[in-house]
Amino acid sequence: MADKDNLNLGGDAPQAEEKSGGKGKLIIIIVAVVVLLGGGAGAFLFLSGGDEAEGRDAVAEVVEEAPKIPLYLDVEKLLVNLEHGGRTRYVQAEMQLMSYKQEAIDQAARDMPAIRDGLITLFSRQDFAALKTVEGKDALRADALKAVNQALGLTPPDAIEKIYFENFVLQ
Missing domain, CATH: 1.20.5 (Single alpha-helices involved in coiled-coils or other helix-helix interfaces)
Incomplete structure (x- = not known):
């Protein structure tokens, strides 16, 4: 063991x-x-x-490079009359101005009478038949953006960057 x-x-x-x-x-x-x-x-x-x-x-x-936050400003309803084919026609539009700069939105709010005047003048010169097409509305939107920035005296990148139609009626 x-x-x-x-x-x-x-x-x-x-x-x-x-x-x-x-x-x-x-x-x-x-x-x-x-x-x-x-x-x-x-x-x-x-x-x-x-x-x-x-x-x-x-x-x-x-x-x-952080994402930009869009800022919007409402443009009160515009109602503009046009002459077309010997008859009076109407364009009614509701829009929003968009910018990424608070200063541009603030200035647009202060200068809204000048903006509305420029837009009414622009809309009243339009061809009623052209506004029935998508291309006509797109051209009007581009022209309206130019008119707004011209009324404000702003240029990119400090300008209003886009205009959105919220309501667009032809009658």
């Missing part, structure tokens, strides 16, 4: 050494990985942190 105990003890001893040796190797590998990652992160921060102005420029570009 003593031989069995010696054999059994001898068999357990090498296993105990392997287990402690395995844990030591694992700790060394973990420490090595942590040191390498820390050194890599430190090198990255050292090399990229040298030019702070460049970093600020990159942040400024991201801020400038």
Whole structure:
């Protein structure tokens, strides 16, 4: 029996050494990985942190490229009469002015009488038959945008950027 105990003890001893040796190797590998990652992160921060102005420029570009929020201003209903084929016809339009600049919207609100005057003059010169077509409405929208910005004395990028018809009736 003593031989069995010696054999059994001898068999357990090498296993105990392997287990402690395995844990030591694992700790060394973990420490090595942590040191390498820390050194890599430190090198990255050292090399990229040298030019702070460049970093600020990159942040400024991201801020400038943020989505623009459109601002709208309602133009009260316009009712304009036209002569067509010897008869009096009417154009009724409701519009929204759109800009990304609050200053342009504020100025348009202040100068709404001049805007309405320019739009009424423009609408009254239109050909009634042409306004029945999509192309005629698109041309009128483009001309109306020019008239609004001319009345305001604004040019891009500080100008009113679009006009949307909310209601357009020909009678």
